[in-house]
Amino acid sequence: MEYLDNLNKLEFSNLDIELRNYAKENDVPIIQDEGLHFLRQVIMLKNARNILEVGTAIGYSAIQMAKLGANVDTIEINEESYKIALENVKKANLSDKITIYNEDALLIDISKLKKYDLIFIDAAKAQYINFFNKFKVLLNDKGVIVTDNLLFHGLVLETEFKSRNLRQLVNKIRNYNEWLLEQDDFDTTIYNIGDGLALSIKK
Numbered sequence: 001m002e003y004l005d006n007l008n009k010l011e012f013s014n015l016d017i018e019l020r021n022y023a024k025e026n027d028v029p030i031i032q033d034e035g036l037h038f039l040r041q042v043i044m045l046k047n048a049r050n051i052l053e054v055g056t057a058i059g060y061s062a063i064q065m066a067k068l069g070a071n072v073d074t075i076e077i078n079e080e081s082y083k084i085a086l087e088n089v090k091k092a093n094l095s096d097k098i099t100i101y102n103e104d105a106l107l108i109d110i111s112k113l114k115k116y117d118l119i120f121i122d123a124a125k126a127q128y129i130n131f132f133n134k135f136k137v138l139l140n141d142k143g144v145i146v147t148d149n150l151l152f153h154g155l156v157l158e159t160e161f162k163s164r165n166l167r168q169l170v171n172k173i174r175n176y177n178e179w180l181l182e183q184d185d186f187d188t189t190i191y192n193i194g195d196g197l198a199l200s201i202k203k
């Protein structure tokens, strides 16, 4: 909402602005401002010290999270994105706070990861259930998992799709949303914030 967008201000450094412009020009999907407001406040409320992110892209969200003082481990499958993210993290002077793994999150050996207060799932949407199941064991007590893009630009509400692939992907997201709300070991709410964010609190 424009009214709130004008009131709720985030402070961006020159590097943040550079990354936001790069993402726009190169069609890199990064977290929306509304989602970032939410994520930042969850991190502050939880006093999250250690965060795992699945899906780094160019490092934008990892940088925003690390700026709050958290240590961020983040996984990116794409080598080119990984290299760009590495460079951006260096420019942000956050190399001591952010570790990027250039690996498929579905294949990464979790024994080299830590325990986390917050896990942010923001990678291949068709794999969300697999990501959730794989990484939930790394959560500390009362840890939280935040998942992004659950409204998929409003497409979860549509009935007609341009392609079979798109229909299948939307069905996967709908399926994840329903599955997520059925997980008895988590208390989950899906919010109409940004592109649709779920907050799942480990019971």
Ligand SMILES: C[S@@+](CC[C@H](N)C(=O)[O-])C[C@H]1O[C@@H](n2cnc3c(N)ncnc32)[C@H](O)[C@@H]1O
Binding pocket: 029, 030, 031, 054, 055, 056, 057, 058, 059, 060, 061, 062, 075, 076, 077, 078, 081, 103, 104, 105, 106, 122, 123, 124, 127
């Ligand atoms: C939406 S972008 C991440 C945006 C980033 N979190 C931000 O807000 O700045 C999703 C990223 O996940 C990566 N990705 C997709 N599948 C993956 C996988 N299996 N393992 C690790 N990364 C993956 C993609 O290459 C892409 O860069």
